[in-house]
Every structure is written in structure tokens, then in C-alpha cells.
Amino acid sequence: MALRNAVLAALLEGEASGYDLAKGFDAPVANFWVATPQQLYKELERMAADGLIETRVVEQERRPTKRLHSITPAGRAALRQFIGEPAKPTAIRDEMMVKVQAMEPEDAPGVRTAVAAKLDWSRARLARYERLRTRMLDGRSEQAYLAEVDRVGPYLTLLRGISLEQENIRWAEFALSVIERRIAAHA
DSSP: OOOHHHHHHTTTOOOEEEHHHHHTTTTTGGTOOOOOOOHHHHHHHHHHHTTTTEEEEOOOTEEEEEEEEEEOHHHHHHHHHHHHHOOOOOOOOOHHHHHHHHHOOGGGGHHHHHHHHHHHHHHHHHHHHHHHHHHHTTTTOOOHHHHHHHOOOHHHHHHHHHHHHHHHHHHHHHHHHHHHHHHHOOO
16 A cells, blocks of 8 residues: 555545644554655655645744645545555564564563563553544444444544554563563573
């Protein structure tokens, strides 16, 4: 999937600056797509040149000029075409899993550190996703929210991110317990 499709999907929520989009790629979209601000800004330029988005400049007092982007009809058509194509299977590339796979007894302390860092990261991310879920629901039950909103996709992808981080936490806690026992046995 190209970054542009993720940006077009994000712009369905409404007009946004590059900064707003970059923040979004650090929160709700981050559960399925990651991009650096540099990648994002380059892609916004290409998308504008291709007519997929419109950009308007907003002058601000005491702040830099803001560029707001919105999806065009051509952008919506491109996104619909993408949606109609079969999805490719996801390939996971996880450096930490290579370390776990290759771990010898003497490597266990270093791998333990990597797994513990992943556990902390997943817990923080899960907390952020849960706060976003609470804001989205805004006091409504999940059933009421899903019945009332026009676009359920952002909520469904958020739920996928939540379940992924819950599983990451479960696995990391288990892996840490195994590694700790191995370290103790080889001490």
C-alpha cells in the first residue's frame, strides 16, 4: 500500500495540515501505517501535483503560515479504486523477533532488555489508543457509536490497533518470564 492511500484515507476526516497529518500518523493511523514527517510532506507535494489533494494557505498571526490539505474528487476516485483492489497479505518485519529467534543463552540479558522495551512501548501505545477510543465514543456505548457515525472505519482500525498491542503485551510478558527463567538457570 502506498503512503498516498493512507494519507487520502486520513483526509476523509476533513481538511488537515501536514503537521496534523504527521500527528495522526503517530496515533490513530499508526496502528496500521507509519510514516516519517519527511515522507509525509514529500508525498503531500506529489499528491497535490497529481491533483489528488488541494492545498490552501492560511496566514496566521505570530505563527508560521499553515498549509491545509483536502481530498479532491480525483483523490476520492483514486482511493475508491484502491479500496476495490484485493489487499496484499501483510509481511511482518520485526528486528526484535530476529534477536529472539537467534538468542543463545549468553544473549538472554540483551534480548530481555529488548523485550522489556517492547513491552513498555506497547503498554504506552495501548494507553494512547484507549484514550483515543474514549474520546471517539464520547460517553456513548460502542453499539450506539457504531449506529450513529457515518464512517466506522477509523473505529474499526483503532480496535485492531488495540487488539494488536494487547497481544504484544501478552507475548512480551510471557517471553520475559521464559527468558528470566533461562537466565536464572544459566547463572
